[in-house]
Amino acid sequence: MKPLLLVATFTCGPALADRQTFPPVDEADQDPSLLAFRAELLTKVKARDADAVIAAACPDIYLSHGGNGGPEEFRELLAPDPATLPEQGGETYWSDLENTLLQPGYFDEDGEFWMPHQWQIxxxxxxxxxxxxxxxxxxxxxxxxxxxxxxxxxxxxxxxxxxxxxxxxxxxxxxxxxxxxxxxxxxxxxxxMVGYRAAFAKSEGGQWQLCTFVAGD
Structure with a gap:
């Protein structure tokens, strides 16, 4: 899922490595249809339109390590019940989604588009x-x-x-x-580096969808 872009081996002790920089390069403009999808999705996210955002997602969108994923879990995070507000749900979750989608991204070997670009490190x-x-x-x-x-x-x-x-x-x-x-x-x-990342992938019909939005190792 990640291109091979290595940080030289180092530890948290005194023996460290040379510094390396990874300037952002956004590959989204390689596909005009992806650019249009991302812009439209961001408009829906900024409007906090849960129904529209869920409709733009894969039926099995991956949202957590160990969760069920899919539209029901996505809705619980985007529009949680105040009585059972998830720790990462609600407005904070919307803000994290919006900020992630605004980041430069890259295409992986499977043709999926990932954000942010440093996730390939x-x-x-x-x-x-x-x-x-x-x-x-x-x-x-x-x-x-x-x-x-x-x-x-x-x-x-x-x-x-x-x-x-x-x-x-x-x-x-x-x-x-x-x-x-x-x-x-x-x-x-x-x-x-274990923060939120998102991925777009094309459906069988050739339409871009939001298929991953997850944090953690």
Whole structure:
């Protein structure tokens, strides 16, 4: 499912690897029909139109590791019962879906279109994938301490970094670069490598559909 794009082997200890950058390339414009489908689907998502989004999905859409998938599970996540609100359902789920569909993507060997583009990066077995984050912008400041006015140590663009203890409440995270450098980076630029990804695939009739929206390893 993922093209072979290797990050050089490294561990979370002192012996690390050279840094590598993975600039985003959106391959969607290779297929005008996919571009049109993505734009239309985003319009439906922005309108929070659950019925329309479900209609644009595969009948067996994959939504979780261990769940049943399909339209019923999708509806529970998009329009949950307030009394049984899923942890990842509701408005947060809509926002995650919208943000994922806005990301650049790539075609895999089966002709499916995956977003975000960094999902094609293959992490080494020595790295805990839950510690791996992708810097999803160019020239992101790596600072000496966790505040906006701290001295800048480096500018980081489109590479994998390690965050040992990610905090949902902290504005800045302590990160470890693959060459051993360390510092603090704003949370908004860190996309978990086990975060949400989505895939479009064509039906037997040749129509694009949303067939995967899932997070986790």
């Amino acid at each position: 293959t992490l080494p077995a020595t790295l805990d994938p839950y510690m791996a984050y992708f810097v999803n912008a160019a020239d992101v400041t790596l600072r000496q301490s966790p505040n906006r006015g701290a001295p800048i140590l480096d500018l980081i663009s489109h590479e994998v970094v390690i965050v040992r203890d990610y905090s949902e409440i902290d504005e800045y995270q302590q990160v470890l670069l693959t060459d051993g450098g360390q510092g603090y980076m704003h949370s908004m630029f860190l996309w978990p």
